[in-house]
Each structure stands twice: as structure tokens, then as C-alpha cells.
């Protein structure tokens with residue numbers, strides 16, 4: 001059985017590098033708006049020595065306006081660029097089609113327990129509703145592993161060991177490994193995989209797509225994570 005733990009470590013290190021680079025680029029973008037204001041001539045009471053984007057500025061400080069402008073830029077114009085990149089990635093996916101191997105129907109993994117899915121569905125979450133309409137939890141992880149050993153091990157190798165995972169199978173998969181409701185399958189099946197950083201079975205025909213766009217997808221994720229961080233810190 002293939003061991004993916006080295007690949008997982010390699011991708012983690014690659015993401016760290018991409019994240020560092022993205023953080024640098026965002027800083028450069030934000031610094032373009034930074035006012036060249038000399039704090040020594042300021043009469044507003046304040047003990048900030050070196051203005052930084054994460055400093056807590058007093059109202060009316062020119063650097064406070066810089067923070068607001070930066071956050072506006074990141075959550076609007078910069079976000080729009082990210083959305084455009086995402087669209088390009090998803091457009092590339094249409095060059096590939098499902099090989100109908102059934103692997104993603106036999107084993108699906110989620111951080112959500114059946115109860116969490118039910119709660120989300122009650123709150124109107126479409127994906128949770130669709131999930132509950134087809135997926136059934138495996139009675140045990142051992143059974144999931146015995147039925148889909150390769151994909152199960154791949155998922156485990158790529159997941160954080162401390163993360164609690166729940167394994168499911170689709171009740172609509174026929175004995176011939178074909179979907180019994182193919183024409184009426186939920187959107188989540190039609191759109192699978194919804195992200196290029198999803199871990200896929202080795203038999204999945206979308207692997208070629210994810211491999212071709214993975215680096216860009218990681219860069220997008222890094223930039224989205226950074227925007228969320230900026231929002232939390234200065235929003």
C-alpha cells in the first residue's frame with residue numbers, strides 16, 4: 001500500500017512557503033497606501049512608536065484611515081482578483097470528466113458528525129441537506145478501512161492526526177458500483193470535487209486537474225486565510 005505521509009509533509013512545507021510569500025505580497029500591497037506622516041508633529045495622545053497595520057490607532061490618526069483603506073482593499077479589489085483566479089481554476093475542471101469509478105461514493109470523509117450535519121441541515125445548509133439525503137455513516141472506521149483500504153489510508157495520511165473524522169458511504173450506490181439515481185443525483189455529486197485541494201482517490205479522473213492547479217489553489221487558500229486574519233485583527 002502506498003505511503004503518502006512524505007507527500008503530506010512535502011505539501012505542508014510547500015504551503016508554508018506559499019503562505020510566507022503571499023503574506024509578503026499583501027504587505028507590499030498595503031504599504032502602497034501607507035501615509036508618510038511624521039508622528040513627531042502629531043498632537044493626538046498616543047504611545048505607538050512604529051505604526052504598523054495591526055497597531056491600535058487613536059481615532060483621527062492618519063494611520064487609522066490607512067487601516068480602514070487597507071481592509072477595504074483586501075476585502076474588495078484584492079478579493080475580486082482571488083475570485084477571478086478561482087473561477088479560472090474551476091473552468092479548467094471542465095476539461096475533465098468523471099470516470100464513474102464509484103470511489104468517492106463508497107467512502108466520503110467529513111469533519112462533521114451525523115448530528116452536526118443534522119443541525120446544519122435544520123439551519124438550512126444546502127450541502128448538509130444533500131449529504132444527509134445520500135450518505136450513511138460507516139458503523140466503524142475499521143469497516144470503512146476494510147471496504148476502501150487504499151483511499152482510507154490516503155485520507156489518513158493527508159489528515160491532521162488530531163482531527164476527528166467521520167466516514168460515510170452513499171446509500172444510492174448500486175451493487176455494480178454505479179449510481180442508482182444518476183440523473184437526479186444531488187448537486188454536490190455533480191460538482192464533485194468542489195475544491196482542487198481535496199484529497200481524491202487514486203482512481204479519480206480529476207486527479208490530473210487537481211495536480212495541474214494545486215500550486216495556484218494553495219496560493220489562493222493562503223491569500224484567503226490572510227484576508228480572514230486581517231479582518232479579525234483590524235476589522
Ligand code: SF4
Nearest residue numbers: 105170172173179189
Ligand atoms: S448519489 Fe450517486 S453520484 Fe452521488 S455519491 Fe451517491 S452513488 Fe455517488
Ligand code: SF4
Nearest residue numbers: 098099101102104204
Ligand atoms: S472518484 Fe472521481 S472519477 Fe471516481 S466517481 Fe468520484 S468523481 Fe468520478
